[in-house]
Amino acid sequence: xxLSPDDVAALARLARIELTDDELAHLAPQLDVILESxxxxxxxxxxxxxxxSHALPLTNVFREDxxxxxxxxxxxxxxxxxAEQDRFRVPRILGEEA
Amino acid sequence: xxxxxxxxxxxxxxxxxxxxxxxxxxxxxxAVTQAHLxxxxxxxxxxxxxxxxxxxxxxxxxxxxxxxxxxxxQLGPLAGVPLALKDILAYRGAPTTCGxxxxxxxxxxxxxxxTKRLLDADIVILGKTNLDEFAMGSSTENSAxxxxxxxxxxxxxxxxxxxxSAAALAAFEAPLAIGTDTGxxxxxxxxxxxxxxxKPTYGGTxxxxxxxxxxxxxxxxxxxxxxxxxxxxxxxxxxxxxYDSTSIDAPVPPVVEAxxxxxxxxxxxxxxxxxxxxxxxxxVEQRFREGLEILAAQGAEIVEVSCPHFxxxxxxxxxxxxxxxxxxxxxxxAMRFGLRVGDDGSRSAExxxxxxxxAGFGAEVKRRIMIGTYALSSGYYDxxxxxxxxxxxxxxxxxxxxxxxxxVLVSPSTPVTAFxxxxxxxxxxxxxxxxxxxxxxxxxxxxxxxFPVGLAPEDGLPVGFQxxxxxxxxxxxxxxxxxxxxxxxxxxxxxxxxxxKEIAR
Numbered sequence: 162x163x164l165s166p167d168d169v170a171a172l173a174r175l176a177r178i179e180l181t182d183d184e185l186a187h188l189a190p191q192l193d194v195i196l197e198s199x200x201x202x203x204x205x206x207x208x209x210x211x212x213x214s215h216a217l218p219l220t221n222v223f224r225e226d227x228x229x230x231x232x233x234x235x236x237x238x239x240x241x242x243x244a245e246q247d248r249f250r251v252p253r254i255l256g257e258e259a
Numbered sequence: 260x261x262x263x264x265x266x267x268x269x270x271x272x273x274x275x276x277x278x279x280x281x282x283x284x285x286x287x288x289x290a291v292t293q294a295h296l297x298x299x300x301x302x303x304x305x306x307x308x309x310x311x312x313x314x315x316x317x318x319x320x321x322x323x324x325x326x327x328x329x330x331x332x333q334l335g336p337l338a339g340v341p342l343a344l345k346d347i348l349a350y351r352g353a354p355t356t357c358g359x360x361x362x363x364x365x366x367x368x369x370x371x372x373x374t375k376r377l378l379d380a381d382i383v384i385l386g387k388t389n390l391d392e393f394a395m396g397s398s399t400e401n402s403a404x405x406x407x408x409x410x411x412x413x414x415x416x417x418x419x420x421x422x423x424s425a426a427a428l429a430a431f432e433a434p435l436a437i438g439t440d441t442g443x444x445x446x447x448x449x450x451x452x453x454x455x456x457x458k459p460t461y462g463g464t465x466x467x468x469x470x471x472x473x474x475x476x477x478x479x480x481x482x483x484x485x486x487x488x489x490x491x492x493x494x495x496x497x498x499x500x501x502y503d504s505t506s507i508d509a510p511v512p513p514v515v516e517a518x519x520x521x522x523x524x525x526x527x528x529x530x531x532x533x534x535x536x537x538x539x540x541x542x543v544e545q546r547f548r549e550g551l552e553i554l555a556a557q558g559a560e561i562v563e564v565s566c567p568h569f570x571x572x573x574x575x576x577x578x579x580x581x582x583x584x585x586x587x588x589x590x591x592x593a594m595r596f597g598l599r600v601g602d603d604g605s606r607s608a609e610x611x612x613x614x615x616x617x618a619g620f621g622a623e624v625k626r627r628i629m630i631g632t633y634a635l636s637s638g639y640y641d642x643x644x645x646x647x648x649x650x651x652x653x654x655x656x657x658x659x660x661x662x663x664x665x666x667v668l669v670s671p672s673t674p675v676t677a678f679x680x681x682x683x684x685x686x687x688x689x690x691x692x693x694x695x696x697x698x699x700x701x702x703x704x705x706x707x708x709x710f711p712v713g714l715a716p717e718d719g720l721p722v723g724f725q726x727x728x729x730x731x732x733x734x735x736x737x738x739x740x741x742x743x744x745x746x747x748x749x750x751x752x753x754x755x756x757x758x759x760k761e762i763a764r
Contacts, residue, residue, distance in 0.1 A: 176632045179613040194688055199574040202646040212648030215475050216461045216704020222504040236368040242599030251594050252608045
């Protein structure tokens with residue numbers, strides 16, 4: 162399979178991590194070895210076996226539709242990197258040209 | 260209670276003894292808490308088990324408990340006993356870093372359900388313990404705040420991810436601790452530090468307020484220096500929680516009763532053929548066999564069972580877990596909490612996000628996010644994630660077959676004893692092999708534990724004995740653990756940890 166640093170760069174973009182060139186070069190062979198070693202799962206995963214996504218059978222769980230107090234605004238914003246007018250302040254979300 | 264001499268003082272007592280002495284007025288929770296804070300002060304510069312010591316609040320909590328006891332109130336079986344909390348569980352007012360720079364200084368505005376139950380049981384929380392970043396690792400070397408050292412040999416790893424919790428126990432900084440186990444993060448540190456660690460049945464303890472690594476695998480559980488203390492703590496934290504949709508709505512298995520009984524006569528104990536042999540240290544295999552002999556001498560029947568798909572468990576785990584990691588850790592986006600880097604007015608939210616995640620995550624977290632991103636991407640999904648989910652089915656079937664022939668399954672907890680710090684830090688695959696024996700139980704969601712069975716003759720380091728029980732049969736773990744402990748403590752002439760050398764300061 163052999164992941165190239167370019168492949169890793171593409172993955173990093175999808176994962177929203179700005180990796181340096183050094184990191185790309187260091188990570189590529191490591192990820193390659195890991196993926197190669199885990200690929201053995203496909204040896205036994207034949208079509209007739211149902212997948213398991215969860216250890217125990219899951220059912221929908223509902224709670225009573227009762228109003229509960231929310232956390233106060235100042236507590237919610239206390240951990241925010243930036244806040245303004247009782248809101249999270251975020252960087253611009255559109256490109257320059259928009 | 261006697262003053263501290265030769266391992267018989269306050270900090271060397273069991274949690275059950277401490278609770279009894281506090282309840283009957285022989286000592287106070289303040290005195291016990293202070294003794295542990297003093298020990299932290301004395302040795303934690305070397306061990307680095309704690310990321311945050313909450314001394315003032317612990318002493319306040321202890322004083323309130325003492326006041327209530329003096330007023331004649333009857334409190335719970337662990338009231339007034341101090342505990343070390345893994346720094347991945349939310350505790351209102353204390354920093355929760357998860358061992359990551361991305362959450363440095365973040366103070367949760369709420370308590371995890373496990374934390375709340377500890378406080379409701381009047382257990383005194385000393386502080387937050389070190390871990391591999393977001394619980395990803397087997398050595399605590401992936402912590403952004405420096406590794407924890409193994410109290411048996413400070414040049415070696417204490418296991419991971421819950422190395423801080425396990426080391427705090429072995430260094431007598433706390434008699435109780437909480438861990439979380441996704442692939443072995445409670446059991447492997449217990450194994451290499453000579454302590455007890457239990458992963459309850461998935462859904463047996465609440466994940467509410469536990470920062471998620473892999474949601475279908477994560478499970479908080481009790482850590483202690485002996486079997487009864489672990490059971491008492493299990494009883495406190497377990498049970499249905501409406502805040503966790505995967506929480507099991509059923510009574511907590513009778514773990515304390517089982518720990519007090521230790522009766523294994525007539526029990527069928529299945530040795531998993533695939534978890535032994537090549538790659539297992541001779542001293543690990545020797546102590547494991549001795550454990551089997553002890554159980555047989557007490558009337559258990561030892562049988563061999565085969566779980567042929569366990570060979571594929573590591574592969575399935577290292578696809579399923581990173582896939583869930585890549586999704587769960589997407590919330591660290593620099594917008595609502597934690598670190599934000601590069602927000603200079605010129606950069607977009609997406610650029611700030613990518614710069615923050617680059618600066619805030621360590622190497623192993625990045626590796627796992629990217630493996631997960633790869634495994635879930637179109638074109639690879641069926642071959643990787645899809646196949647891994649099928650292997651998960653095969654492993655559950657192996658367990659089901661084996662549990663028809665045996666009441667519990669057993670193996671060494673880890674193939675080797677504690678290895679030197681730095682040895683595997685940049686070799687992810689070698690690091691992953693530490694969890695070979697522990698991963699199958701996470702994939703199948705059953706109950707599993709590690710108990711100390713001695714020191715490996717070749718290196719004098721602790722060896723763990725793993726017991727696995729069917730879902731909701733957690734009590735069987737304690738039954739087997741107590742049977743081992745009873746004989747071994749007699750044989751050793753005291754707990755295994757009484758053989759530990761004093762920590763150089």
